[in-house]
Amino acid sequence: MDPLNETKESKRKYSLAPRAERLVANLVDSILVVFATFCVISLALSAKEPGSELSSSYNIVLIPFFCFVALNGYLLGKSGTTIGKLVLHLKIVCANTEDKPPLWRLLFLRYAPMHLANLFGILGLANVLMIFREDHRCGHDFIAGTLVVKNIDDTHSK
Numbered sequence: 418m419d420p421l422n423e424t425k426e427s428k429r430k431y432s433l434a435p436r437a438e439r440l441v442a443n444l445v446d447s448i449l450v451v452f453a454t455f456c457v458i459s460l461a462l463s464a465k466e467p468g469s470e471l472s473s474s475y476n477i478v479l480i481p482f483f484c485f486v487a488l489n490g491y492l493l494g495k496s497g498t499t500i501g502k503l504v505l506h507l508k509i510v511c512a513n514t515e516d517k518p519p520l521w522r523l524l525f526l527r528y529a530p531m532h533l534a535n536l537f538g539i540l541g542l543a544n545v546l547m548i549f550r551e552d553h554r555c556g557h558d559f560i561a562g563t564l565v566v567k568n569i570d571d572t573h574s575k
Contacts, residue, residue, distance in 0.1 A: 430515045431566035433553045434507045439565055445501030446489065453484035482532050486524065494520040498568070508568045512554070518563055527561035 457480055489499040497509040497517040509527070511518050518527075534556065535541035544556035558564060 431510065431564075431569055434505075434565040434567055436548050436553060438505045438507060439548065439553070442499065442501035442505045442507055445504060446485070446499050449488055449500060450481055450485045453488060454481045457484060478532075478536065482529065485528065485532070490520070490524070493523045497523070502565070506568045507565055509563050509565055512558070512562050512564045515564070515566070518561065522561055523563075527557050527563055530560050531555075531557040 492498050492500065492503060493509075496503075498507065502508060509518060509523060510516060531541075531544060534544045547555045547559075552564070554564060
């Protein structure tokens with residue numbers, strides 16, 4: 418183990434989120450976003466005028482991202498968590514201070530790049546496979562300067 422990394426590890430306020438818990442949290446969030454996106458597109462299709470276009474590439478990219486923000490924006494802004502992370506007592510913190518990141522950083526430096534990377538298959542896979550590093554950080558964590566940690570406040574209050 419790298420002595421520099423060991424020192425960083427011992428000074429952390431929180432423990433790193435286990436990889437499996439991050440995966441489950443992401444699956445919960447993804448299922449909710451897919452369901453919300455399906456509902457929005459179904460409503461839009463039932464209300465659209467004959468001959469109008471709904472299937473533009475903008476809609477395919479933006480609707481799921483806006484559904485994600487609609488479902489998780491409040492939680493991200495308030496406590497740095499999503500519905501899936503809340504269920505598993507995880508939260509996102511700044512990597513250098515371990516404080517809650519501002520909402521703009523989470524949305525535009527963490528989630529927007531992740532959403533775009535996932536559209537390009539191999540790029541999305543590379544992003545996610547970085548979780549096997551010692552610090553459990555994916556590519557979007559590096560872009561946003563974040564860590565996903567166990568939320569000690571929630572686990573001790575039970």
